[in-house]
Structures are given as C-alpha cells and as structure tokens.
Amino acid sequence: MDFAFDARTEELRAKLLAFMDEYVYPAERIAHEQRAELASPWETVPVVEELKAEARRQGLWNLFLPDEEYGAGLTNLQYAPLAEIMGRSPQIAPTVTNCAAPDTGNMEVLAQFGDEAQKKQWLEPLLAGEIRSAFAMTEPDVASSDATNITTHIERDGDEYVITGRKWYISGAMHPDCKIFIVMGKTDPDGPDIRRQQSMVLVPRDTPGVTVKRAMQVFGYEDHYHGGHAEVIFDHARVPVSNLIGEEGGGFAIAQARLGPGRIHHCMRLIGMAERAIELMCRRAVSRDAFGKALAQQGVVQNWIADARVAVEQLRLLVLKTAWMMDTVGNRGAHTEIQAIKIATPRTVVGILDRAIQLYGAGGVSQDFPLAELYAGARTLMIADGPDEVHQRSLARRELKKYR
Known part of the structure; x- marks a missing residue:
C-alpha cells in the first residue's frame, strides 16, 4: 500500500x-x-x-x-x-x-x-476565467433536500422553453461577471418516473424575465468572493430549445453527476480549512499566557490540538480513498464513500473550528482572523449538496440492504 x-x-x-x-x-x-x-x-x-x-x-x-x-x-x-x-x-x-x-x-x-455550440458559447469563456456562472436548483418553497420536489416549470412553446419559478441561495448570481445560469426545473411534472421529470436549461442572465432579486446572507456573510448567494426569479423567461442540456428528463441524472465531484471537492477544501485552524490554534497557544502559564501548557488546549490532528488525519485518508475509488470504479462505485465523507468532513471540521474560535476568544468571532468566516462556510456545507441526514438515510439503506 x-x-x-x-x-x-x-x-x-x-x-x-x-x-x-x-x-x-x-x-x-x-x-x-x-x-x-x-x-x-x-x-x-x-x-x-x-x-x-x-x-x-x-x-x-x-x-x-x-x-x-x-x-x-x-x-x-x-x-x-x-x-x-x-x-x-x-x-x-x-x-x-x-x-x-x-x-x-x-x-x-x-x-x-x-453540445459543441454550448461549449463554444459558455464553456470556453468559463475556462478562460472571462465570465462567471450560477447553478439554479434550490428553492425556498419546497424541501429542496429532495430534488424531486422542485416546482420550477420549464414548458416548451414551439422552439422555445418558458421558465417560471423562484430559486434561492443561487451561488455566484450576484457577481457582475455572472453571465449564465444552469437552471433545473420540471419539463414533465406529471411523468410516472419522478426522476425523469426534471431537465436542465441554460438561461443567460440578461434574458427578459430573469430577476436577481436580492443577496442571501450566510450567518451574516455575503460571500463576495464567490459572487454571493442570490434569490432569483424566473418569470416566463424564454430561451431557445437548443439551450437544453442533454435530453429532456435528464436533469436529475446530470445533477447527480455534477454533485459527486462537487461533494468531494468541498471535503478536500474543508481539510485545508481544518489545517489552517490547527495552525492558528498552535500559534495562539504558544503566544498567549493565561493563569500563569502559556495556553500551550493548558491540558484542555493540548487535548483540542491533539484531537484535531487525529481527526484531520482520519478524514484525509477517507477522502483520498474516495478519490481513488472515483478514479478506478467511477462515481457510482464510490457512492458509499462519497456519502461517508460528505457526512463526516463538515461536522468534524466545524468542531475543530469551534475549538479554534474558543481558543481565540473575542478575536475568534471577529473579522481580524479568518476563523468565524471559515466556520460559517464549513457549517453551511452540512446543508449544501444535500443535508447530512439525507446522506445518512441513503447510506443506512445501503448498509441494511446487505442483510435483507
């Protein structure tokens, strides 16, 4: 090995x-x-x-x-x-x-x-960093943890699709360079297969009927660097049928293909956030005294640092195993491992950041150190790309199936 x-x-x-x-x-x-x-x-x-x-x-x-x-x-x-x-x-x-x-x-x-036209028009400038984009899936009026609940309508009218719906926490949508939305909605809301009701279409930001209504905050942060998280209204916005990605009814499968790599990328970055927190904890611990000795000599602080190191090493190995499996047996073959890291990584890193904030005292919740903003981002990832409980439910079913 x-x-x-x-x-x-x-x-x-x-x-x-x-x-x-x-x-x-x-x-x-x-x-x-x-x-x-x-x-x-x-x-x-x-x-x-x-x-x-x-x-x-x-x-x-x-x-x-x-x-x-x-x-x-x-x-x-x-x-x-x-x-x-x-x-x-x-x-x-x-x-x-x-x-x-x-x-x-x-x-x-x-x-x-x-298709080739879509790649030429949108993928190439994204690869060049000339424009930004947004993925419009989550909705405020339904439990979006179950993607089959999505209510946004994508109706065909001749050579056009008409999109009507309300989305929120659409990351990147506030950025002035955000030029294109990938919108998930229902093209066949009454179809017998609930996972074939959804489709994805490309909707340019300047399409009539598209309104970026407001920026949503995350624990008071607006995530300016990522282009924010917006509420977006689609009021009979029309796009050509050629803006369909893949096939009608393929939206759910495309979403799953998108979210697999997305989940592991988040977990990879979360480990880096935890490493930053450990570094900051150690620097603080050796530079501050309390009750007659350095924080680094306080038993509880030593325990926090030791536990954080053990947890990060465990998470890293699981994430690397998952990455290896995705490379060797594909995303479907690594389904259990992807869910495991999605459950374990955010909650563990949130705990590490919480201890780091505690060690910094008032400074930990301030804008003078990155810990509070890191915490907000890590805590959000217990919800984003599917809340922990959805992954726990699916993972438990997979385990129980072996014994039925």
Whole structure:
C-alpha cells in the first residue's frame, strides 16, 4: 500500500504551496481593504485579478478538470491534495486558480453533457476565467433536500422553453461577471418516473424575465468572493430549445453527476480549512499566557490540538480513498464513500473550528482572523449538496440492504 503522491502531484503541490505563501496569504488582508473602496461589494478586487494572471502564468489554472482537453488532466486522487491546499484560503485561492464553485461544477456539466455550440458559447469563456456562472436548483418553497420536489416549470412553446419559478441561495448570481445560469426545473411534472421529470436549461442572465432579486446572507456573510448567494426569479423567461442540456428528463441524472465531484471537492477544501485552524490554534497557544502559564501548557488546549490532528488525519485518508475509488470504479462505485465523507468532513471540521474560535476568544468571532468566516462556510456545507441526514438515510439503506 503506497501513500506517496506521484511526481506530478508533488510538483504541483510545491508550486501551489509557494504560490500560497508568496501571493495568497498576503492578499487576504489586501483584498479586505480594497473591497471597502469598491463602488459595489460584488466587483472583483484588483488583487484577485492580479493573482489570477499570476496563477495562469504558473500553470495553476483549471486544476480540477480531469479532461486534458479542458483542464489539467488530473485524476481526483491527484487533485485532492491541491484542493486541500487551496482550502486553507477558501475565499481567495480557489477563485484565483479558476477552481471555485459553482463554476467548477458548471464547467464539468458543460464539458460532459453540453453540445459543441454550448461549449463554444459558455464553456470556453468559463475556462478562460472571462465570465462567471450560477447553478439554479434550490428553492425556498419546497424541501429542496429532495430534488424531486422542485416546482420550477420549464414548458416548451414551439422552439422555445418558458421558465417560471423562484430559486434561492443561487451561488455566484450576484457577481457582475455572472453571465449564465444552469437552471433545473420540471419539463414533465406529471411523468410516472419522478426522476425523469426534471431537465436542465441554460438561461443567460440578461434574458427578459430573469430577476436577481436580492443577496442571501450566510450567518451574516455575503460571500463576495464567490459572487454571493442570490434569490432569483424566473418569470416566463424564454430561451431557445437548443439551450437544453442533454435530453429532456435528464436533469436529475446530470445533477447527480455534477454533485459527486462537487461533494468531494468541498471535503478536500474543508481539510485545508481544518489545517489552517490547527495552525492558528498552535500559534495562539504558544503566544498567549493565561493563569500563569502559556495556553500551550493548558491540558484542555493540548487535548483540542491533539484531537484535531487525529481527526484531520482520519478524514484525509477517507477522502483520498474516495478519490481513488472515483478514479478506478467511477462515481457510482464510490457512492458509499462519497456519502461517508460528505457526512463526516463538515461536522468534524466545524468542531475543530469551534475549538479554534474558543481558543481565540473575542478575536475568534471577529473579522481580524479568518476563523468565524471559515466556520460559517464549513457549517453551511452540512446543508449544501444535500443535508447530512439525507446522506445518512441513503447510506443506512445501503448498509441494511446487505442483510435483507
């Protein structure tokens, strides 16, 4: 059993670690200061644009796409340690390397299911980082944890589809460069197979009838770097039938294909967030005294740090195993492992971040350190891409099936 990274992964890890130290970490505070000077908080800060150019120059661009025609051609196992490194600065690093959700998942959908015209019009500028995109699936009026509940209508009218519905927490939609939505809705709401009722269509942001109504907050944060999370109204918005992705009734299957890699990418980055938290805990512990001795000498602090290290090592091995299985037996073959990491990783990392915040006291919940924002992002991932309880339900059924 060989746990070593291959030569290409090691090369990219070294380049990415140096890039983080030299450019990304220093940019965090600069970006915060620059954002205060922008006319709109949704605009891209200058330092991010500068880092995007530098990342492209260094070949640290589109690392997530396994298809060499479009991306770096890395396997999931090769990409995992790179995503972990980027997760240490989740607001900056994924964006400047063009590896940020939701664009990553949307590019994967277009690369796998889009036709040549759709790839030319939308995939190519996304790959180049010239535009941003959004994935419109979640709705406020139904339990979107069950995707078959989606009520947005996609009705055919001659050579057009008419889209009517209300979506929310549509990541990326507030960004001024967001030019395209991938919208999931029902083309056959009364069909006998509830998993063949949905389809996906491409809806340009400037389509009449599309209204980005408001930005949704996440624990008070607006996630400006990711383009926010918006409520979006589709009021009889019309697009050509050629904007259909794949086939009618294929939306549910496309969503599952999109969310598998998306889930593991989130877990990879979460491990990086946990590593950042451990580093911050250790730095704080050796630099602060309380009750006559350094925090690092307090037994409870030592326990927190030790438990965090054990948990991260366990999670990393499970994520790497899942990535290897996705590469060798496919997403369906790795279904159990994908669900396991989706359940285990966010809740464990939330616990680590919670202890780190506690160690920092008032500073931990402030804007002066990244912990509070990291916590908000990690806690949200217990809901995003399917809440924990949905994955637990499915995983338990799979286990019980062996004994029936």
